[in-house]
Amino acid sequence: MSTILVFVEQSHGAPRRASLECLSAARATGLSVAAVVAGEGAEQAAAGLGAFGATRVVALTGAARWSADAVASDVAAVARELGAKAFLASATSTGKDIAPRVAALLDSTLLSDCTALTAEGGTLVATRPWLAGKALAKVTSTAPVFCATTRPNVFPAAESGGTAEVVSRPASNGGRASVSAVAEKSGGKLDVKEAPIVVSGGRGLRGPENFHLLEELAAAFGSAATGASRAVVDAGWRPHAEQVGQTGKTVSPKLYVAVGISGAIQHLAGMRTSKVIVAINKDADAPIFKIADFGLVGDALEVLPALTKAVAAARAR
Amino acid sequence: MKIVATFKRVPTTEAQAKVGGDGKTLDPAGWQYMASFYDEIAVEAALQTKEKHGGDVTVLTLGPSEASKEVREFLARGADSGVILKDADPAARDPRWTAKALAAKVQALGADVVFTGRVATDRDNAAVGPMLATYLGWACVTEVVALEISGAAGTAQRETEHGVETVAFSLPAVITCNKGLNEPRRPNLKGIMAAKSKPIAEESPSDAGAQAVVLSVELPPARKAGRIVGEGLAGVPALVDALKNEAKIL
Secondary structure (H helix, E strand, O other), X not given: OOEEEEEEOEEOOEEOHHHHHHHHHHHXXXXXXXXXXXXXXXXXXXXXXXXXXXXXXXXXXXXXXXXXXXXXXXXXXXXXXXXXXXXXXXOOHHHHHHHHHHHHXXXXXXXXXXXXXXXEOOXXXXXXXXXXXXXXXXXXXXXXXEEEEEOOXXXXXXXXXXXXXXXXXXXXXXXXXEEEEEEEOHHXXXXXXXXXXXXXXXXXXXXXXXXHHHHHHHHHHOOEEEEEOHHHXXXXXXXXXXXXXXXXXXXXXXXXXXXXXXXXXXXXXXHOXXXXXXXXXXXXXXXXXXXXXXEEEOOHHHHHXXXXXXXXXXXXX | OEEEEEEOEEEOOOOOOOEOOOOOOEOOOOOOXXXXXXXXXXXXXXXXXXXXXXXXXXXXXXEOHHHHHHHHHHHHHOOOEEEEEEOOOHHHOOHHHHHHHHHHHHHHHOOOEEEEEOOOOOOOOOOHHHHHHHHHOOEEEEXXXXXXXXXXXXXXXXXXXXXXXXXXXXXXXXXXXXXXXXXXXXXXXXXXXXXXXXXXEEEOOOOOOOOEEEEEEXXXXXXXXXXXXXXXXXXXXXXXXXXXXXXXXX
């Protein structure tokens, strides 16, 4: 059976959820799934991948530093060795750094940020957003290796209960660029792209000093990230890493709460695939209400503290 | 230093999507165009690199002749020359094709460093920069928010989901630029006048052919109409109730 190779990201020996989703997407195609994992903790992470559908796992170990070009060349070598018909990574910062290089080394184009992947008539077909999701294209590839990245939070991370044969091999050293330091986010703060719940704020919060209200709501929900509209990022109220929309990040959380965001077309494009959308805005005619499942007409500063309290109470029960 | 900034001409972020008659492309009727947002940051990074280290900046794009409008704008900001690799059918390109065409030209220009945006805001591939570097055999740092070049090496910072990475790299290199790296300048009158006499070359790109095949394109399904659950503080219990009992989230 032909093989689909998945690049699995890990952090301190724990595979990242987006990569487990990617493994599940691979397994759902019916192809035989192999995984490759790199970096410090790779062997530990490799051990758990059989449960998510990998039947073979290659752990690349012993690199002195993380180098995307060295990792990509090792991953491409694994793909060649396995005769992989397809290669997948998740569309995270790391996946987007590695996958295009692997694709180029395999002289194959890349289909990025796919939201669906199916096997149709002996070939793989992906759905990917154009214009940040204003349109959805069904695409395939005539490349020697079908290379794609999968959008986080779209595919389920389903356990298969299987086991994998794990082999370790030495990673290449000495890439052309390598990571010399990492300043890890404090307190496990979630990124908007990966968080199951995103609470975003816009101009309606009236100033950067009021965003603690949004952070408190995010904390009340539990595993939630804070996001922001382009307007407030451009105004310098919030960091760009939080920006949701066509010139920021496209997100698909299970719950998206837009607070004080009117809903410019470029913002809607970035969050319209969220499973449930809540909008809070004092303008009842704001475009955000047209795509919201549940709308609350009201002033953000007035409503947020009460909502935070009510959400915390509901979760405590 | 020979510095190249690449950009893509894309529809503005206000552009509405409408499926074309063939069901495989979008109908561009009524669209306005611009240089992709992150490519503006790339051009600014190129100009700042020239100001710091000397050399000249070539602005390079794969696209239609109409991209000369954006090229001229970048020349007015301080770039020295422009090259348009004329592509009659931009919709048919894929990242590998684009990367190969750019690589051939970058090589011919003898560049030391290439700046490009982290992603083009039309096809959203975020692939061309690192693919270009790979075809060239160069270093590449993606999604860069801070940059320091010194001699034949540099360091860059990139923001990832788990924190900020500092990456050491050697030149030649491809740097893909993220928001936060700089604030693109506006051209002044002197620059606009000077740009009129700067050269813009139109050339044919190398043609690797596309591997990506579009089968169909459609608009996302309309979201089911939602409802207003209430107003002000009085609406909060209804909203929490909806999240709990309808959305089953709480």
